[in-house]
Amino acid sequence: MEESVVEFRDVTRRYGSVTAVNQMNLEIHRGEFFSLLGPSGCGKTTTLRMIAGFDEPDKGEVLINGQDVTHLPPFQRQVNTVFQNYALFPHLNVFENIAFGLRRKKLSEKEITKKVEWALELVQLKGTEKRQINQLSGGQQQRIALARALVNEPEVLLLDEPLAALDQKLRREMQFELKRLQRELGVTFVLVTHDQEEALTMSDSVAVICKGQLEQVGTPADIYNHPSTRFVADFIGTANFLPVKIRQIHNGKTTVNFSGRDILVPTRKGLPEGSWADLSIRPERIQVLKNSAEEGISIPGRILDTVFMGAHTRITVRVGEDYVVMAERQNQSHAYEPEFDPGEEVWVNWGLSSATLLPKSSN
Secondary structure, three states: OOOEEEEEEEEEEEEOOEEEEEEEEEEEEOOOEEEEEOOOOOOHHHHHHHHHOOOOOOEEEEEEOOEEOOOOOHHHOOEEEEOOOOOOOOOOEHHHHHHHHHHHOOOOHHHHHHHHHHHHHHOOOOOOOOOEHHHOOHHHHHHHHHHHHHOOOOOEEEEEOOOOOOOHHHHHHHHHHHHHHHHHHOOEEEEEEOOHHHHHHHOOEEEEEEOOEEEEEEOHHHHHHOOOOHHHHHHOOOOEEEEEEEEEEEOOEEEEEEOOEEEEEEOOOOOOOOOEEEEEEOHHHOEEEOOOOOOOEEEEEEEEEEEEOOOEEEEEEEEOOOEEEEEEEEOOOOOOOOOOOOOOEEEEEEOHHHEEEEEOOOO
């Protein structure tokens, strides 16, 4: 059984009439890179602040290493935070920024120097000790903020959208740098982000949050391939949704009806015969064919549009009464010729295991 380093037990946090976090139960395991993912205002930053001690729940308990820290101030918790704006001290040079927390602990000058040198080497900025903060690039400032947090050897490092201010190229480089640091140190990292790609790229586990509620917690692959709700399927990547009625459940397979046509899909617990559901299919799992395939599931449709997007081609097809399905096909050749014309009759095909039944959305 994996050991929990952070645990929420029925945690609720309100701001006036607004419930930012609602009865959250959450476990973050030791040594993993864990992401809190969701849209703006979903409660992910409030969750991070309650781990850090900057905010207290109205109800429930927050535990770190099995100890109840619900009402402990930040300086009494074995956590450090890297903020979105880095919060570096502009009047201090690089060395003194990193040494700040160590001096508060009243370590010897020799030990401080040793630890600062270790931290700078860790973030690959050795030799910048005497430089001023305004002499550093955005990426370098981010690394210094990381070094300042890691030098205190926290049990948990909290990252509040630390890459948001970086350009796309540097952001991707720093994603891999953060993951390298986390693996090298074995420290538990908890990242707040609204960027799905960032969470999927960096994380061992992801918690998807919506309106203060945990929608799903799992590995990036589980959340992407087996979403538990329509919100998760829609928020993580791109998904097609078709409304279906469940007709029959037998031997792990379910027959559903879409627009008068029966379709076979994997069974989903909690969805009884006669109920309505959403059928979710990722665009890259769909083939658009000129003829019905013998294998998998095929439904007829009509081409709406074909768009060349570099690495892949996006094909949109109208199916059923008036629903639109999007497919993505990887481009294997430098030459590109559209295979389909707008209005052309085609077949939309996918494998049986490629579709996911979801509870009908209330939105």
